[in-house]
Amino acid sequence: MEQLIEVAAIDNDQMLLEGMATWLASVPDIRLTATARSVADFLSQTVTARIVLLDLNLEDFTDPVENVATLVDTGFTVIVITVVPDLSYILATTEAGAVAYVSKTANLTVLADVIRAVARGDSPLTIEHAFWLGRDNRPDRPELTPREHEVLVAYGRGMTVDAVGRQLGIAAGTVRTHLERAKQKYADVGRPIRHRGQYGERIREDALGRERLRGPGNHPPVGE
Known part of the structure; x- marks a missing residue:
């Protein structure tokens, strides 16, 4: 049976x-x-x-x-x-x-x-x-680290640098560093981010931000 x-x-x-x-x-x-x-x-x-x-x-x-x-x-x-x-x-x-x-x-x-x-x-x-x-014709997407992904999504949703830092438990300077790295990776695949609004455009285009953001007590090691 x-x-x-x-x-x-x-x-x-x-x-x-x-x-x-x-x-x-x-x-x-x-x-x-x-x-x-x-x-x-x-x-x-x-x-x-x-x-x-x-x-x-x-x-x-x-x-x-x-x-x-x-x-x-x-x-x-x-x-x-x-x-x-x-x-x-x-x-x-x-x-x-x-x-x-x-x-x-x-x-x-x-x-x-x-x-x-x-x-x-x-x-x-x-x-x-x-x-x-087979119809996946989405534009080239950069390979972001988990932390770059989280920072990009939070910032792209309209949060300030300081607010992103508080939510993720990292310093504002570290937030800026991750944003710059993500911005460079998008430029490298031919999709530059030239103004604040384009952060939000990129997360919508690449279907990012649908995952739950991790809280301050559950985040990658510093430097990730």
Whole structure:
């Protein structure tokens, strides 16, 4: 007898959740054992399933990338599902740790095959996922250190140098140093930052800033 695969689903479409539960009940090796309409609601439950089917765009307007990152950080394996593909979010959620992407227009048999592959430890690539990954035409992005990334995002969101330093637990002079290094790296890839507003433009263009910033008590060693 095949081992039973437990899955959970997070989607604001209650009809879809109920339909999925009914359909999976006829599949001998997969069971939908937990559902929720938001990530917060899901994390408030005690669940045994470790594979989560996550709707890309929930109606609570939470950030799709942060949703994936939160679930991954909590120990879940995430399969993203959506009816309306958003290229920037598909790329960013993949980078945030989603192991597979399935369109809601796909046959449910495809979803079952993806679930089985993920349960085996694979990262299956559906035709739709391969298509969207192949359309990654984002501009060249510099390789920032984690600290440069944090400083750039905070400053690009409008914080002052002093405020960034207080949030990250580093001196204002160190903040300026990281900003200068990030600025030089963008110039090196042909995307110079010439004025304050362009810091914000770069974090939007490169889908940065969707991760939670670390607090003063949890930051890289000095000089990182």
